[in-house]
Amino acid sequence: MPIKLATQSDIENICLVQRKSWQHVYSPYLVKKMFKVLPSSLHQKLWQQRVSNDNNQVWVLKNPQLEGLLMLEKQADEIELAALYLLPKTIGKGWGRAMLKHACQQANVKQLHCWVMQDNEHAEGFYRHLGFTFDGELRKVAFSGSDFMQKKAHLATDSRFF
Numbered sequence: 001m002p003i004k005l006a007t008q009s010d011i012e013n014i015c016l017v018q019r020k021s022w023q024h025v026y027s028p029y030l031v032k033k034m035f036k037v038l039p040s041s042l043h044q045k046l047w048q049q050r051v052s053n054d055n056n057q058v059w060v061l062k063n064p065q066l067e068g069l070l071m072l073e074k075q076a077d078e079i080e081l082a083a084l085y086l087l088p089k090t091i092g093k094g095w096g097r098a099m100l101k102h103a104c105q106q107a108n109v110k111q112l113h114c115w116v117m118q119d120n121e122h123a124e125g126f127y128r129h130l131g132f133t134f135d136g137e138l139r140k141v142a143f144s145g146s147d148f149m150q151k152k153a154h155l156a157t158d159s160r161f162f
Contacts, residue, residue, distance in 0.1 A: 002061055002062045002063045002064075003059055003061055003099055003103075004059065004060055004062060005057065005058065005059060005060075006051050006058040006059065006060045006069065008048060008051060008052070010051070011044050011048055011051065012044060013060075013065070013066035014047050014051075014060065014066065014069050015040060015043045015044050015047055016066075017066055017067065017068060017069055017085055017086070018043075018069065018083070018085045019035070020087055020088065021086060021088070022034060024088040024091075025120060025122060025123070033143075033144040033146070034143070034144070036144070037143070037144045050071060055073060055074040056072065056073050056074070056082070057071070057072045057103060057107055058070070058071045058083075059071075059072075059099055059102065059103045061086070061090070061095055061098075061099055063090075063095075067086060067087045067089075067090040067095070068084075068085060068086040068087065068090055068095055068096070068099055069084075069085050070084045070085075070099045070100060070103050071083040071084075072103055072104075072107055072109065072112070078111065079107070079109050079111070079112040080112065080114060081113070081114035081155075082114075084096060084099070084100065084114075096126060096130075097130060100130065104157045110157055111154065111155065111156050112154075112155055112157070113153060113155070114127065114132070114152075114153050114155075115139065115141075115150040115151070116134075116150060116151050116153055117148060117149075118138070118148070118149040118150060118151055124151070124153075130155065131155055132153040132154060132155045133153065133154055134151050134153045135153075135154060137151070137152040138151060138152070139152070
């Protein structure tokens with residue numbers, strides 16, 4: 001299977017996939033702000049820390065080049081799907097579901113949650129399609145002088161999911 005745990009050698013391509021995904025989903029204005037606040041060098045340092053952190057599992061899709069990434073983050077009492085990004089050409093081919101299924105099975109995750117930008121209808125539809133439920137919980141996230149709202153979604157990884 002082309003889904004593997006990430007290594008430090010994947011960092012540069014992880015950042016490229018995430019940036020291309022942002023460009024595909026968010027407005028040019030927001031992407032410009034994101035890239036200004038998070039230059040490539042800092043972005044790579046953040047992912048180096050994430051990949052080496054024992055509370056995280058970062059998975060990559062290589063088909064054969066890196067086309068997607070997923071990060072599960074162990075928190076105090078639950079697991080967060082902290083990142084799931086695919087190259088635009090990879091979206092809609094079942095790889096998002098496959099990556100999430102593989103990561104959850106390998107990590108023996110029974111329940112998890114994620115936060116979705118409130119205006120990201122594509123992502124919300126994707127997560128609903130996988131069986132996530134949105135419970136109405138919202139949080140405000142400040143980024144580059146602007147506030148953004150995120151919705152919390154939950155998934156029980158039972159047999160219906162797999």
